[in-house]
Amino acid sequence: MLTTRFVDGAPDWIEVGTPDVEGATSFYGPLFGWTYRSAGPEGGGYGFFERDGQIVAASTRVTPEQGPPAWTVYFQTSDADATAEVARAAGGGVTSPPEQVRSQGRSAILTDTAGVPFGVWEPEGRTGLDRAGDVGSLCWAELHTPDVARTAAFFRRVLGWETTGVTFPGGVYTSLNPAGTGEDGAFGGLVPLADDPDDARAGARPHWLPYFGVDDPDAVVAEAAALGGGVRMPATSIAGVGRLARLEDPYGAVFAVLRGDPEEQ
Known part of the structure; x- marks a missing residue:
């Protein structure tokens, strides 16, 4: 069962890449009872979807050059750098190398052997989503x-x-x-x-x-x-x-x- 009691290998974050964050908010807001909160000017267009004040997903602006609109699932790891190296050695790829996200943790976007993107998150200040496994999450x-x-x-x-x-x-x-x-x-x-x-x-x-x-x-x-x-x-x-x-x-x-x-x- 998917919960917020995150362990290594479990889904702990999800975000939608979209060309229109405002339009996506107008869609997902009434659909799931979500509200949108921007990560601020330094967030580069990143933002959070919340339900009852709890983060249930995130959004990021993407251009056609970055790829088609899609949901990306992230999984917990205790070492994002090591996980990226293992993924490369196992026949996958590293689209976005591990990087520090303020004081919250380290993030990377990898691909599997079929080229499907997925994220990994090494938690520090933030473990992951506030809510998972129930209605609206x-x-x-x-x-x-x-x-x-x-x-x-x-x-x-x-x-x-x-x-x-x-x-x-x-x-x-x-x-x-x-x-x-x-x-x-x-x-x-x-x-x-x-x-x-x-x-x-x-x-x-x-x-x-x-x-x-x-x-x-x-x-x-x-x-x-x-x-x-x-x-x-x-x-x-x-x-x-x-x-x-x-x-x-x-x-x-x-x-x-x-x-x-x-x-x-």
Whole structure:
């Protein structure tokens, strides 16, 4: 389960790269009950999304040269520099080398063997998000990848992840957890890119798909469409999982929403 009791290898931060921070705020604000707070003039366009005064996500302005709008998930590490070196040695890459973020910690953007960006955060003054695992906050994270076995081996080496095969009506799902935490520490999963109908239909490249908790996925889908977003997969119930939907914001950043319910039919 994704919580704010962060350990090495667990998701601890998430940010959306967008060409229009004001527009993104106008979308995500009413959708999730978020308010926006700028990091200030020295923040370079960086800012925080808050719910009830607690940080649940962040945003940063991106240009077309920097890449398409997307959500980036960060994971805790006790040594960002060492993690970046291991990622490079394991066949990944270093997009943004580790750097100090004021007195808050050290941050880096890396890529896995399929070229998918992810962040690492070495906490100092700030451990991570103030809120996770409930309504209006990050509750799950999936990596849609062309090679599950290779990706699992990469992250096992880089972040110490453990995997578990979970059987469900549609097949076997590869669940992820930080080392030594077992099923109680599960925070996400690996999805074969070729097996996902939405990815195939959209011609998607490998990517992270963050899930945000909601009370009413159907209402959120309708609201997202009214706010100018896209519906990639309508609200759908999956037994033993819950009711979920896949959406994109007006600039193309893809995300999902979930009402977890093991009894959902």
